[in-house]
Amino acid sequence: MAAPRNIQNSSLGAQVSYSPNLSVSPTATFHSPPASGSFMASLAQRAAAKQLKPFNTEDIKILLLENVNQTGIDILKNQGYQVEFQKASLPEDQLIEKIRDVHVIGIRSKTKLTEKVLREAKNLLVIGCFCIGTNQVDLEYAAKQGIAVFNSPFANSRSVAELVIAEIITLARQLGDRSNEMHRGTWNKVSAKCWEVRGKTLGIVGYGHIGSQLSVLAEAMGMSVIYYDVVSLMAIGTARQVPTLEALLQEADFVSLHVPETPETKNMVSNKQFEQMKNGSYLINASRGTVVDIPALVKAMRAGKVAGAALDVYPNEPAGNGDYFTSDLNHWAEELRTLNNIILTPHIGGSTEEAQRAIGVEVADALVRYINQGTTLGSVNLPEVNMRSLTLDEPNHARIIYIHRNVPGVLRRVNEVLGDHNVDKQISDSKGDIAYLLADVSDVKPDDIKEIRDNLEALSSRILTRVLY
Numbered sequence: 044m045a046a047p048r049n050i051q052n053s054s055l056g057a058q059v060s061y062s063p064n065l066s067v068s069p070t071a072t073f074h075s076p077p078a079s080g081s082f083m084a085s086l087a088q089r090a091a092a093k094q095l096k097p098f099n100t101e102d103i104k105i106l107l108l109e110n111v112n113q114t115g116i117d118i119l120k121n122q123g124y125q126v127e128f129q130k131a132s133l134p135e136d137q138l139i140e141k142i143r144d145v146h147v148i149g150i151r152s153k154t155k156l157t158e159k160v161l162r163e164a165k166n167l168l169v170i171g172c173f174c175i176g177t178n179q180v181d182l183e184y185a186a187k188q189g190i191a192v193f194n195s196p197f198a199n200s201r202s203v204a205e206l207v208i209a210e211i212i213t214l215a216r217q218l219g220d221r222s223n224e225m226h227r228g229t230w231n232k233v234s235a236k237c238w239e240v241r242g243k244t245l246g247i248v249g250y251g252h253i254g255s256q257l258s259v260l261a262e263a264m265g266m267s268v269i270y271y272d273v274v275s276l277m278a279i280g281t282a283r284q285v286p287t288l289e290a291l292l293q294e295a296d297f298v299s300l301h302v303p304e305t306p307e308t309k310n311m312v313s314n315k316q317f318e319q320m321k322n323g324s325y326l327i328n329a330s331r332g333t334v335v336d337i338p339a340l341v342k343a344m345r346a347g348k349v350a351g352a353a354l355d356v357y358p359n360e361p362a363g364n365g366d367y368f369t370s371d372l373n374h375w376a377e378e379l380r381t382l383n384n385i386i387l388t389p390h391i392g393g394s395t396e397e398a399q400r401a402i403g404v405e406v407a408d409a410l411v412r413y414i415n416q417g418t419t420l421g422s423v424n425l426p427e428v429n430m431r432s433l434t435l436d437e438p439n440h441a442r443i444i445y446i447h448r449n450v451p452g453v454l455r456r457v458n459e460v461l462g463d464h465n466v467d468k469q470i471s472d473s474k475g476d477i478a479y480l481l482a483d484v485s486d487v488k489p490d491d492i493k494e495i496r497d498n499l500e501a502l503s504s505r506i507l508t509r510v511l512y
């Protein structure tokens with residue numbers, strides 16, 4: 044039987060691990076970085092933090108889907124949580140069955156946590172997206188249910204940028220086609236329409252974490268970089284922001300897309316945009332499958348307008364590995380496969396050992412901090428609230444977490460509930476309609492804790508109450 048959603052578990056000290064060193068050789072064993080000044084300082088802080096054995100930690104049930112990295116599994120298991128791991132994603136009906144029972148779910152880009160699925164997630168406290176994108180989660184609905192969502196905002200951005208660099212040269216030299224021919228036994232030594240990338244213009248759409256890293260790498264190869272973004276952003280190196288997507292498409296030899304999946308980016312590159320591109324230019328999409336209108340790309344490639352393309356993402360992607368890239372999944376799949384100079388990869392932009400290990404650590408740490416201490420630093424859908432840990436010399440303190448609707452008068456009522464106790468420290472913040480309050484109350488007995496929780500639960504503004512002690 045699952046524990047109730049306002050599950051109580053004691054506040055652990057900051058028993059979290061530290062960001063891994065990403066600069067490892069392909070064969071190196073993976074280690075945390077050596078102790079630095081700030082690392083030692085945080086160790087000292089940890090020593091002072093309350094290190095209670097979590098009460099009922101084993102009641103925390105976690106479901107990890109989509110082959111989340113072992114680093115993350117280890118961190119969560121070390122906390123004593125019950126962790127179930129699956130390599131693939133789950134179809135909606137199975138996901139609904141499973142999600143009813145768990146307090147935490149860890150996913151990557153494939154698993155869709157829609158309102159329909161989350162409505163069934165009666166025990167869910169927190170979602171960990173072990174990736175950058177969070178478009179697969181209904182963030183607003185989750186927030187309304189008091190379910191926090193965390194991701195890893197940039198641990199795989201370098202990996203994506205490096206893949207794109209590889210693709211730029213691969214497309215310019217038609218390497219995919221030459222290699223396929225050799226695999227079939229055909230020697231086809233040609234130079235027609237094969238180019239150096241030096242001196243060519245790369246147009247980056249979306250100059251965020253990935254786009255800006257790509258900019259630096261491309262300039263190092265002698266490319267000129269222009270970029271288009273909805274916000275005005277400082278150029279790195281000698282890159283130049285252009286005012287419109289059209290201006291970018293008219294000037295770029297290579298166009299690389301790095302925008303999130305939003306209603307505005309759906310089919311952002313379609314027939315009209317292909318017409319605006321230079322003759323013989325190239326398109327790379329490692330963002331989201333919805334950003335490019337694929338039938339329009341097929342048309343532009345058949346017409347010779349686009350000389351090559353690299354796609355890493357697709358509107359429909361399979362739940363696991365296997366022979367699934369067929370027209371059953373996306374109706375144009377077979378047609379796409381017949382085109383020349385097109386690189387098709389199975390959403391591997393962020394799939395390197397370095398990125399996956401770093402993401403595993405970062406997201407698992409955020410989950411542990413949220414479960415054990417209630418801090419929301421890094422949450423993408425709840426206000427970010429942080430408060431220093433309870434310490435060993437505060438054995439009878441309790442931490443109250445009250446997630447509530449952001450309506451007038453709530454704080455007065457909360458403080459009426461807490462008024463008979465000594466509130467050591469308190470912090471609250473709001474994001475849109477949702478507010479998040481943390482309060483540490485000193486010298487409380489189990490009866491006091493029950494009373495505080497029951498009284499907070501009775502307030503009409505309540506979304507979720509948790510008490511850690």
Ligand SMILES: NC(=O)C1=CN([C@@H]2O[C@H](COP(=O)(O)OP(=O)(O)OC[C@H]3O[C@@H](n4cnc5c(N)ncnc54)[C@H](O)[C@@H]3O)[C@@H](O)[C@H]2O)C=CC1
Binds near residue numbers: 176199203392394
């Ligand atoms: N292929 C893969 O394995 C991976 C794919 N991704 C995808 O790449 C996307 C970008 O990642 P980051 O660079 O980390 O995100 P980011 O949030 O750092 O940057 C995105 C940029 O796009 C801009 N933008 C948003 N809407 C736009 C619009 N309509 N037109 C022009 N610019 C717009 C934003 O202002 C921002 O500067 C992610 O959202 C994710 O979907 C991320 C990691 C791995």
Ligand SMILES: O=C(O)C(=O)COP(=O)(O)O
Binds near residue numbers: 177392
């Ligand atoms: O980080 C992202 O947003 C990605 O697209 C990578 O997704 P993945 O972890 O490979 O499912």
